[in-house]
């Protein structure tokens with residue numbers, strides 16, 4: 306039986322495809338996991354506990370993953386060569402019924418190509434938790450969202466180099482060649498080591514040609530990691546004119562933590578109203594161009610959205626618990642044509658004694674963006690898929706259960722042993738919410754929860770790239786050795802409405 310809009314889906318699974326099937330659910334609240342030491346777990350060489358994590362039986366039990374047999378010629382599903390070739394992957398016939406634009410067959414490309422938006426959720430190993438995503442705009446503009454921990458700067462740099470090499474070789478960009486040691490913008494979602502500590506080493510070896518977007522050197526509490534604030538402050542001091550601080554106060558924190566006096570309270574977030582952040586003196590909702598009509602909009606920061614400050618209207622955020630800093634994460638929307646992807650760092654939603662900023666923002670998103678009742682196509686799951694976040698008000702707002710296909714992506718590093726959490730996966734994936742879409746994670750931690758609809762890149766990467774200028778998009782799980790483990794293609798919901 307074909308589910309509604311099955312035509313929008315391709316899920317292709319190679320014979321090597323494996324899904325981590327740990328059913329161990331960790332409901333444990335580990336608020337300290339974001340620290341550089343908390344939550345670190347010693348693992349074997351490649352960070353995988355092969356025996357327990359990967360149970361072949363469940364892999365091929367991929368029947369529910371594949372039930373696209375009606376969609377695709379069955380032979381092509383298992384034949385890796387055809388997958389990579391991709392020509393047969395999408396059957397436009399069914400799409401035409403559900404959606405106004407017929408998909409052309411994707412090439413199952415891994416690397417960025419001119420004219421499309423590219424997003425890579427980077428798999429990060431080692432003993433420190435970390436998260437980073439690399440974004441390439443349609444004209445080759447490169448933006449990095451978070452840079453991992455200090456041990457991850459090589460991973461970010463190496464992936465940047467690989468991406469640029471591929472772009473120069475076959476991306477078709479009019480303004481190629483690009484430097485392999487340069488990027489345009491960096492977004493630091495909040496001041497925790499797993500998102501920011503790689504900055505210091507990275508900037509020694511990478512030219513940053515655009516903006517460094519951060520929440521502002523204000524509301525400095527024990528919930529943040531002092532070193533990340535110092536590194537951010539020093540980076541922007543060394544690159545005059547490159548800082549895009551979204552929030553500010555009467556006084557901002559100096560770089561040296563020894564000089565800090567008080568918390569440097571925010572007086573608001575005027576940076577959210579500075580229009581094009583790449584242009585001085587602009588006004589309107591904040592954004593950066595990513596080329597070719599694609600952009601990233603910044604709609605929330607420091608628990609402030611639409612001029613409404615959570616701490617004024619609801620109450621103070623936690624100051625000692627690390628989740629009090631997570632609650633201040635920047636909210637951004639990547640858009641290209643009809644395609645929308647929303648990210649919000651480690652934003653919290655209320656469970657596990659966290660600050661309920663997700664519901665606060667969910668009520669206001671429509672006031673500061675074009676995110677209407679259709680929500681988004683792809684949602685980055687907050688806080689590495691943990692149970693502090695992905696609360697029903699947030700998920701219902703952004704991934705409404707309306708019969709359309711959507712997807713969620715999460716960045717889980719090897720050291721995030723107990724991520725994701727079953728509670729977050731249930732909200733994201735149960736009740737057929739995503740229809741033919743899936744959850745896509747860089748890794749299921751060794752005691753993290755799993756789900757039938759969660760695709761695990763096993764420490765590799767999740768790649769999302771638009772098709773036809775954002776009318777559609779494909780998602781791929783790339784294993785650590787570069788093998789495509791799973792791939793899906795979907796119309797953007799604003800096309801399918």
Ligand SMILES: [Zn+2]
Nearest residue numbers: 339499651688
């Ligand atoms: Zn984090």
